[in-house]
Amino acid sequence: xxxxxxxxxxxxxxxxxxxxxxxxxxxxxxxxxxxxxxxxxxxxxxxxxxxxxxxxxxxxxxxxxxxxxxxxxxxxxxxxxxxxxxxxxxxxxxxxxxxxxxxxxxxxxxxxxxxxxxxxxxxxxxxxxxxxxxxxxxxxxxxxxxxxxxxxxxxxxxxxxxxxxxxxxxxxxxxxxxxxxxxxxxxxxxxxxxxxxxxxxxxxxxxxxxxxxxxxxxxxxxxxxxxxxxxxxxxxxxxxxxxxxxxxxxxxxxxxxxxxxxxxxxxxx
Amino acid sequence: xxxxxxxxxxxxxxxxxxxxxxxxxxxxxxxxxxxxxxxxxxxxxxxxxxxxxxxxxxxxxxxxxxxxxxxxxxxxxxxxxxxxxxxxxxxxxxxxxxxxxxxxxxxxxxxxxxxxxxxxxxxxxxxxxxxxxxxxxxxxxxxxxxxxxxxxxxxxxxxxxxxxxxxxxxxxxxxxxxxxxxxxxxxxxxxxxxxxxxxxxxxxxxxxxxxxxxxxxxxxxxxxxxxxxxxxxxxxxxxxxxxxxxxxxxxxxxxxxxxxxxxxxxxxxxxxxxxxxxxxxxxxxxxxxxxxxxxxxxxxxxxxxxxxxxxxxxxxxxxxxxxxxxxxxxxxxxxxxxxxxxxxxx
Numbered sequence: 001x002x003x004x005x006x007x008x009x010x011x012x013x014x015x016x017x018x019x020x021x022x023x024x025x026x027x028x029x030x031x032x033x034x035x036x037x038x039x040x041x042x043x044x045x046x047x048x049x050x051x052x053x054x055x056x057x058x059x060x061x062x063x064x065x066x067x068x069x070x071x072x073x074x075x076x077x078x079x080x081x082x083x084x085x086x087x088x089x090x091x092x093x094x095x096x097x098x099x100x101x102x103x104x105x106x107x108x109x110x111x112x113x114x115x116x117x118x119x120x121x122x123x124x125x126x127x128x129x130x131x132x133x134x135x136x137x138x139x140x141x142x143x144x145x146x147x148x149x150x151x152x153x154x155x156x157x158x159x160x161x162x163x164x165x166x167x168x169x170x171x172x173x174x175x176x177x178x179x180x181x182x183x184x185x186x187x188x189x190x191x192x193x194x195x196x197x198x199x200x201x202x203x204x205x206x207x208x209x210x211x212x213x214x215x216x217x218x219x220x221x222x223x224x225x226x227x228x229x230x231x232x233x234x235x236x237x238x239x240x241x242x243x244x245x246x247x248x249x250x251x252x253x254x255x256x257x258x259x260x261x262x263x264x265x266x267x268x269x
Numbered sequence: 270x271x272x273x274x275x276x277x278x279x280x281x282x283x284x285x286x287x288x289x290x291x292x293x294x295x296x297x298x299x300x301x302x303x304x305x306x307x308x309x310x311x312x313x314x315x316x317x318x319x320x321x322x323x324x325x326x327x328x329x330x331x332x333x334x335x336x337x338x339x340x341x342x343x344x345x346x347x348x349x350x351x352x353x354x355x356x357x358x359x360x361x362x363x364x365x366x367x368x369x370x371x372x373x374x375x376x377x378x379x380x381x382x383x384x385x386x387x388x389x390x391x392x393x394x395x396x397x398x399x400x401x402x403x404x405x406x407x408x409x410x411x412x413x414x415x416x417x418x419x420x421x422x423x424x425x426x427x428x429x430x431x432x433x434x435x436x437x438x439x440x441x442x443x444x445x446x447x448x449x450x451x452x453x454x455x456x457x458x459x460x461x462x463x464x465x466x467x468x469x470x471x472x473x474x475x476x477x478x479x480x481x482x483x484x485x486x487x488x489x490x491x492x493x494x495x496x497x498x499x500x501x502x503x504x505x506x507x508x509x510x511x512x513x514x515x516x517x518x519x520x521x522x523x524x525x526x527x528x529x530x531x532x533x534x535x536x537x538x539x540x541x542x543x544x545x546x547x548x549x550x551x552x553x554x555x556x557x558x559x560x561x562x563x564x565x566x567x568x569x570x571x572x573x574x575x576x577x578x579x580x581x582x583x584x585x586x587x588x589x590x591x592x593x594x595x596x597x598x599x600x601x602x603x604x605x606x607x608x609x610x611x612x613x614x615x
Contacts, residue, residue, distance in 0.1 A: 171364035175422075178324055179378045179429070180353035182346075189380075194368045269368055269409035 054238035065228035072214040080153040088161025116155040145222030160202025197268035204260025272299040273465040279332035292318040294489040305466045307476035310486030324356045357426030361438035363418040365410040372406040396424040416447035473512040502546040522570040530615040538589025545607040562598045564590030
């Protein structure tokens with residue numbers, strides 16, 4: 001792409017981003033500072049007024065669901081990252097021509113990941129109910145949602161890690177081998193350190209993905225924002241609830257993405 | 270004296286992909302301590318595989334490798350890793366750790382070896398001084414030029430005090446000026462630290478500049494080897510001639526002359542290639558022959574260079590005159606220590 005067209009797209013993106021930011025901020029300010037007793041109408045300009053009476057009415061429920069979502073995202077990310085990094089490293093190192101080359105392990109793991117990734121999440125949740133009950137003691141609530149979320153996220157994140165670590169210049173691995181580093185040292189000091197920017201990119205995508213999955217987990221009794229939006233926004237036709245949910249999730253995703261991009265940029269040289 | 274590196278019957282066959290590739294077909298090689306040994310070949314000759322067999326980054330399918338008296342081929346993984354620390358290696362594309370600063374790159378091999386931090390810092394700074402980069406210690410590799418990157422790589426390779434330094438096409442990605450600088454650095458390291466250096470390259474100019482001995486590889490075999498002066502003054506294999514031709518322009522000149530002799534030679538005679546070395550290059554051979562035998566000698570192309578300390582000259586000449594006089598002159602050349610090779614009648 002030429003320099004001038006690059007600049008054009010950058011400007012365009014900047015303007016679009018700024019517009020979105022202003023819109024979100026505006027509604028946020030309105031949402032926080034209006035007085036619920038006499039004003040339940042959110043003014044988004046003269047032509048567009050939304051009645052947010054229902055959001056106000058259910059705000060305690062909203063708060064509870066937001067916390068549930070954050071809990072689900074937090075726990076799921078933490079557990080999935082451990083497993084995902086482990087499996088991602090196993091995938092990369094056992095691949096043909098890599099330091100711990102072992103075709104059977106690679107093939108089996110690769111196929112299992114493909115299998116798990118091809119099951120739609122909503123079906124996976126149902127499929128896992130007996131196992132969830134045995135493992136967590138319940139299949140509902142945040143506790144019951146975490147197990148299927150982890151099962152769905154680990155393969156996804158393992159692939160992200162696999163992709164990130166595959167990008168590492170094989171020359172660096174060769175140099176490390178020539179220096180007499182053990183495979184374990186190569187994994188920790190070269191793969192995991194030099195691959196950090198790529199891994200953070202993968203983690204960002206994964207967390208955003210988990211946020212989307214938690215919304216689905218809600219529909220099977222997991223609680224969280226998805227549950228809130230379905231119960232109030234959809235089943236009771238409170239459109240403002242749905243819109244509020246979307247805005248909150250949008251903010252959540254924006255924060256995650258910005259943080260991820262910032263970290264990635266900070267760490268790549 | 271015990272050789273620093275000894276290879277015995279090294280064979281390497283890559284299987285898979287349907288067809289077996291014989292990268293190395295039986296290599297025997299001995300490299301003495303303190304040598305700068307050049308291994309030259311076109312791409313695909315197997316030279317990179319060969320150098321990787323020295324530190325066993327590639328395990329040879331057959332044969333034995335000794336480095337500094339230790340046979341590496343029968344060592345276990347742990348012991349082998351320990352031995353690798355005394356074999357430094359630098360690469361064509363530098364292979365620096367991109368996420369680490371210059372300082373951290375050089376310090377990299379010293380970590381987890383039980384060396385106190387203070388001592389490590391001293392050592393790293395000393396190495397950076399040697400390669401002339403102490404003021405770039407906090408730069409990342411992406412901020413450095415190719416030559417600087419290779420200097421960092423050299424400092425890193427030296428960090429574990431290796432006895433041997435393997436250079437795999439280490440100047441092929443650099444411009445001529447930077448190549449000179451890196452070669453000078455290698456030469457001074459060899460002189461000051463006594464480190465044995467193996468240089469893998471496809472450029473004869475590199476070999477000519479720093480190596481004391483060389484081996485020419487073709488199709489997985491060493492086809493010619495020896496002291497650099499001997500090989501240059503008396504190449505036996507066509508491929509060696511081709512490599513030498515790339516640095517002195519001899520073959521190209523000859524080709525051109527043969528394609529249109531009339532343009533180059535005003536007189537009929539015999540096209541002769543003269544190679545002279547040692548003391549004979551100091552003598553006034555041409556005028557002497559001309560006087561003594563009454564023949565005309567025209568010089569079409571000439572080249573004198575110094576290899577190490579000894580001068581080496583080559584010339585393309587046309588000897589014209591009486592048949593017996595020319596024959597007599599050719600005979601006299603032999604006695605003077607000049608190799609004369611009749612190429613054609615022109």
